[in-house]
Amino acid sequence: MDEATKRFVRRKFAEYYRGAELRLPSELEHREWGFVLFDASYPRKTVMRRHRAFTTSTALVSYLRKNAPAHVYYSSALYERPSAEMDEKGWLGADLIFDLDADHIVDDKRSYPEMLDIVKKETLKLLDFLIGDFGFEEDLIEIVFSGSRGYHVHVRDESVRKLGSKERREIVDYVTARGMKIGRFIVDAVIVDEKGKKRVLKLISEGWGSRLLRGLVEFLDRIAEMDDEEAFRSLLSIRGVGEKRAAALMKVIRDAAVMQDIRNGLLPPHLRPVWEKIIERERVKYEDHPDEPVTADVKRLIRMPTSLHGKTGFLVKPLSVRELEGFDPLEDAVVFGDDEVRVEIRRPASIFLKSTTYKVEEGTEKLPMYAAIFLMCAGVASLSGSAQDRDAVA
Numbered sequence: 001m002d003e004a005t006k007r008f009v010r011r012k013f014a015e016y017y018r019g020a021e022l023r024l025p026s027e028l029e030h031r032e033w034g035f036v037l038f039d040a041s042y043p044r045k046t047v048m049r050r051h052r053a054f055t056t057s058t059a060l061v062s063y064l065r066k067n068a069p070a071h072v073y074y075s076s077a078l079y080e081r082p083s084a085e086m087d088e089k090g091w092l093g094a095d096l097i098f099d100l101d102a103d104h105i106v107d108d109k110r111s112y113p114e115m116l117d118i119v120k121k122e123t124l125k126l127l128d129f130l131i132g133d134f135g136f137e138e139d140l141i142e143i144v145f146s147g148s149r150g151y152h153v154h155v156r157d158e159s160v161r162k163l164g165s166k167e168r169r170e171i172v173d174y175v176t177a178r179g180m181k182i183g184r185f186i187v188d189a190v191i192v193d194e195k196g197k198k199r200v201l202k203l204i205s206e207g208w209g210s211r212l213l214r215g216l217v218e219f220l221d222r223i224a225e226m227d228d229e230e231a232f233r234s235l236l237s238i239r240g241v242g243e244k245r246a247a248a249l250m251k252v253i254r255d256a257a258v259m260q261d262i263r264n265g266l267l268p269p270h271l272r273p274v275w276e277k278i279i280e281r282e283r284v285k286y287e288d289h290p291d292e293p294v295t296a297d298v299k300r301l302i303r304m305p306t307s308l309h310g311k312t313g314f315l316v317k318p319l320s321v322r323e324l325e326g327f328d329p330l331e332d333a334v335v336f337g338d339d340e341v342r343v344e345i346r347r348p349a350s351i352f353l354k355s356t357t358y359k360v361e362e363g364t365e366k367l368p369m370y371a372a373i374f375l376m377c378a379g380v381a382s383l384s385g386s387a388q389d390r391d392a393v394a
Contacts, residue, residue: 001043005382010038012373013308014068016335022061023306023318026156029055030078030092034301036071036310043070043310043379050301053083070310073301076154078161086299093161096168097302098126099294101150113352115149116329123151125288127321129175130155133207138321145317145329147309152302153290169296175288177208182276182283185209191266201267201275208286213265215282216275220262224253240277249274308335313373331355336370343372343381351375 001009025031034050041047050073054060064072075082076097080090100123102115110118123143130136136157144152173179189202203213223231228250235246252258252268261267267275294300303309305318314333330353343365350359351374358371364384367375375381 001376001379002382005376006038006042008383009313009373009376010068010070012313012336012369013038013070013310014065016308017061017064017068020306020335022064024057024060025074025304027078028057028060028074029053030080030082032075032077032079032082032089032301033060034073035067035069037067038070038310048073051083051085053081064307069307072304072307072316074304076300076302077298091298094163094298094300096155096157096160096163096171097294097300098153098155098172098290099146099150099302100126100153100288100290101146111352112149113330119150120324120327122288123153123324125286126153126175126290127324129288131321133174134171141321142305143319143321143324144303144305145315145319145327145333146303147307147314147316147333148312151324154302163298165296165298168298169292172290172292172295174208175290176292177283177287180208180283182212182279185212185279186267186272186275188269189266199269200261201269201272203265203267203275205265209265211286212279212283215285216279217263219278219282220253220259223249224259238274238277238281241274245271245274309377311377313370313377334370336373338368338370340366341369341372342366342384343375344384345375345381347380349375349378349380 031053032050033052033054034048035052036042036046036048039047054063075094077089077094078092080092082089084090100119102119127141127143130141130153131138136155140155140157142154142156144154146152185204185208186201187204189200190197191200203209203216205213223234226234231250231253232246235241235249236243241249248271252262252271258268294302303316305316307316308314309316313336314329315335317327317329317333319327334354345360345362345365348359348361350357351371352358353371353374354368358367360367360375360381365381367381372381376383
């Protein structure tokens with residue numbers, strides 16, 4: 001990013017901060033703040049200016065409007081002395097924060113919109129754990145689009161404030177199913193019906209057990225929709241399932257009464273090894289992948305909601321639980337307008353923003369402000385024109 005482009009982007013960020021309704025965290029006077037500025041070394045070298053503290057919201061907002069940072073962070077932790085060095089801050093507690101990012105799904109086969117969609121689905125899965133399994137109230141959970149490739153989930157329940165790194169890591173282990181033994185969810189049981197007593201296996205339906213049962217039923221329903229030959233081949237593809245067990249499974253799948261028992265969590269006991277293999281294979285659909293270091297770190301800096309992301313120009317957008325489903329980051333996190341600006345494209349690129357695909361080649365292009373800012377922040381474009389009119393909007 002050349003200096004003229006940097007000045008232009010910083011000016012646009014400043015305009016945003018002067019007019020935006022900023023959402024500041026609670027107890028901001030007890031939080032450490034960190035900033036990355038559009039300084040002489042940016043973006044070649046990223047310098048974090050941290051250990052800052054503000055006693056009032058007015059002072060913080062004034063700082064943002066004056067400096068227009070490329071990135072704004074605050075601590076998930078509360079401190080007695082947030083501006084002191086780390087060992088002297090006086091830790092008081094910390095919000096529980098999960099970071100879900102597209103880093104683990106980046107490849108050449110998926111577009112940026114596709115990666116964002118996958119991460120949103122993982123965030124919805126995490127919410128299912130937090131609300132359904134842990135019992136956190138929706139109004140104590142805030143989802144934040146990071147402004148780039150993922151979401152942060154903030155849990156501000158007083159019950160988690162004092163949790164240490166070990167306890168927070170155990171929460172991550174639960175939602176990622178790390179070390180999970182499928183067998184512990186399947187127990188021997190005896191049921192009584194009009195035909196008398198019979199021994200069955202019961203799939204425990206609380207917490208993870210409900211997801212495992214859902215995965216098993218969905219798998220069996222898919223097999224039931226196939227013809228016999230295709231179904232048999234699919235069953236043989238399960239590791240450890242030979243022709244004899246595949247035939248036994250086919251019989252179960254074609255029996256409506258037995259399938260109804262399975263939907264209720266009651267499994268025929270003679271196929272226990274097969275149930276475990278199917279459940280193990282299907283459970284990956286329900287595992288979640290939050291960044292463990294972020295969740296376990298009780299002194300983490302996290303992006304401030306309603307700030308801007310310096311690598312995209314997108315809004316770090318706060319959302320309620322109910323807003324997440326319909327949220328489209330490539331539409332709803334775009335803050336800059338449609339005024340055209342002339343840019344010099346450094347390398348070919350294709351971006352999809354506000355329902356439009358912009359495919360650019362090397363050379364001069366006129367683009368809407370929001371697309372131009374995105375490409376400038378990404379290092380793909382620079383401001384075009386002479387030194388006298390570089391800040392002029394076409």
